[in-house]
Amino acid sequence: MHIYEGFLPWQWCVLWYVLAIPVVVYGIIKIKKVTDEHPESKPILAVAGAFMFVLSSLKLPSVTGSCSHPTGNGLGAVLFGPAVVSVLCVIVLLFQALLLGHGGLTTLGANTFSMGIIGPLAAWLIYKGWQKGGWSILVGIFFAAFFADLLTYVTTAVQLSLAFPIPTFEEAMVKFMGIYAVTQLPLAAAEGILTVVIFDYIMKLRPDVLDKLGVLELAKKVGKIEEPKEAV
Amino acid sequence: MFSNTLDNYAHNNNLNGMNTYFKVLFGIVTMLVSLISTSPVVPLIIALFMSILIVFIAKVSWKFYLKFFLFPFSFGLITFIFMAIFFGVGAHILELGIFNLAVTADGFNLGLLVFARMMGGFTCLAFLALTTPMTELFSVLRLIKIPQIVLEIAMLMYRYIFVFLDEAINMYHTQETRLGYSSLKKSFKSMGMLGSNLFIRTWMKGEQAFIAMESRCYDGSIKTMKKQGSIKTMGTRNLVLLVLFEVVLIMGVYFTGSFRIF
Numbered sequence: 131m132h133i134y135e136g137f138l139p140w141q142w143c144v145l146w147y148v149l150a151i152p153v154v155v156y157g158i159i160k161i162k163k164v165t166d167e168h169p170e171s172k173p174i175l176a177v178a179g180a181f182m183f184v185l186s187s188l189k190l191p192s193v194t195g196s197c198s199h200p201t202g203n204g205l206g207a208v209l210f211g212p213a214v215v216s217v218l219c220v221i222v223l224l225f226q227a228l229l230l231g232h233g234g235l236t237t238l239g240a241n242t243f244s245m246g247i248i249g250p251l252a253a254w255l256i257y258k259g260w261q262k263g264g265w266s267i268l269v270g271i272f273f274a275a276f277f278a279d280l281l282t283y284v285t286t287a288v289q290l291s292l293a294f295p296i297p298t299f300e301e302a303m304v305k306f307m308g309i310y311a312v313t314q315l316p317l318a319a320a321e322g323i324l325t326v327v328i329f330d331y332i333m334k335l336r337p338d339v340l341d342k343l344g345v346l347e348l349a350k351k352v353g354k355i356e357e358p359k360e361a362v
Numbered sequence: 363m364f365s366n367t368l369d370n371y372a373h374n375n376n377l378n379g380m381n382t383y384f385k386v387l388f389g390i391v392t393m394l395v396s397l398i399s400t401s402p403v404v405p406l407i408i409a410l411f412m413s414i415l416i417v418f419i420a421k422v423s424w425k426f427y428l429k430f431f432l433f434p435f436s437f438g439l440i441t442f443i444f445m446a447i448f449f450g451v452g453a454h455i456l457e458l459g460i461f462n463l464a465v466t467a468d469g470f471n472l473g474l475l476v477f478a479r480m481m482g483g484f485t486c487l488a489f490l491a492l493t494t495p496m497t498e499l500f501s502v503l504r505l506i507k508i509p510q511i512v513l514e515i516a517m518l519m520y521r522y523i524f525v526f527l528d529e530a531i532n533m534y535h536t537q538e539t540r541l542g543y544s545s546l547k548k549s550f551k552s553m554g555m556l557g558s559n560l561f562i563r564t565w566m567k568g569e570q571a572f573i574a575m576e577s578r579c580y581d582g583s584i585k586t587m588k589k590q591g592s593i594k595t596m597g598t599r600n601l602v603l604l605v606l607f608e609v610v611l612i613m614g615v616y617f618t619g620s621f622r623i624f
Contacts, residue, residue, distance in 0.1 A: 134483075136393075136480040169581075173518055173571040184560065229523075231484070235393065331555060
């Protein structure tokens with residue numbers, strides 16, 4: 131869920147911009163390094179961003195009856211790493227604001243912080259940890275996407291409660307979390323399942339792509355999945 | 363399912379020929395004035411003014427604008443009601459009679475202010491989105507020194523969004539005609555297939571795009587023609603009108619700063 135234009139007082143807009151910008155700049159430096167070494171990665175990064183945008187415009191079949199859309203940042207973080215996803219996420223959020231009217235320009239910093247930084251970072255850490263443990267790769271993907279979604283909403287709730295600490299921060303937090311727990315917990319689970327299904331298909335159809343991205347390296351070391359068969 | 367993007371309107375409206383920098387400056391500055399306002403009066407005036415500008419001057423179909431406006435409006439209204447009931451500690455002005463809930467004066471004022479700011483900000487965003495094509499906004503982004511690499515990725519992304527949206531819609535309709543979304547379990551399976559297939563296709567498209575670019579002498583940077591028009595061609599009259607308009611708004615913010623309904 132995006133924070134809408136004008137929802138946050140201006141002091142908070144500025145603060146979230148200040149917090150988000152260093153991470154995005156780090157991501158840009160990283161992307162620049164990658165694209166300088168491998169020029170072919172530039173169009174691939176661009177289509178990955180477009181994929182995230184299109185994925186986020188798909189409506190998710192949800193349990194509560196309300197409709198929401200996958201954020202795609204869990205999948206993106208597992209595939210490309212959190213730094214790169216933070217930059218792609220800024221561009222996607224900008225396009226969502228200007229092409230669909232979701233989110234906003236003044237709240238871009240806050241939205242980037244929750245969706246482009248905290249969510250992907252959580253997904254990436256969980257996935258890497260899971261791989262180190264050597265457990266089932268698909269379960270790891272589920273938890274990565276699930277917690278990426280969940281932490282995105284928790285961050286949004288924190289941002290809203292900080293902006294409107296009435297009567298106190300804790301009480302506002304309980305109120306916002308109360309709304310999110312009811313509506314977003316099933317959605318996070320739905321996104322987790324969807325990401326697993328997507329990842330499963332990619333693993334079956336084009337394991338070489340994942341191989342190239344280095345997603346499967348660790349998993350192969352622990353011997354949980356078989357080597358992709360050589361195409362003849 | 364796939365909401366109509368605003369791109370069509372951005373390319374076909376009455377304000378299309380206007381200086382891009384002027385439109386962006388106007389939209390952003392007005393948005394900021396709406397943001398810093400401490401009373402609901404000025405943001406609501408901005409919302410009304412921008413809506414009139416979009417429907418009557420830019421001649422965007424009012425039916426489309428109404429539909430576009432409805433979602434943030436209903437969301438803002440829910441926020442307003444939520445804040446009025448749960449975010450007050452002051453005197454009760456309306457007892458609801460159930461669960462011991464009541465609308466409080468300070469909750470009502472805060473809710474109204476947030477609602478007004480959302481409407482003010484959203485209409486400014488809508489003005490930008492509906493009157494200025496993305497390709498022209500890129501030239502503004504270049505002016506504020508966004509790194510070249512980000513701009514290049516953004517431009518390629520903009521192009522591929524529409525390619526993939528078409529493919530996704532086709533796949534979705536194909537799945538739907540084969541009853542792919544008839545139950546919850548099937549919809550997850552179909553949606554997963556759609557997503558993964560889309561990812562594989564995007565990957566292939568990306569590789570092909572690189573081959574196509576390389577065969578046309580791609581050396582790591584994409585060169586584009588510079589758009590005509592700059593800040594200097596904005597015109598003194600427009601600039602003076604803009605400054606006057608914003609000064610009036612800021613004065614409005616100053617004088618209505620302590621305005622409260624309750």
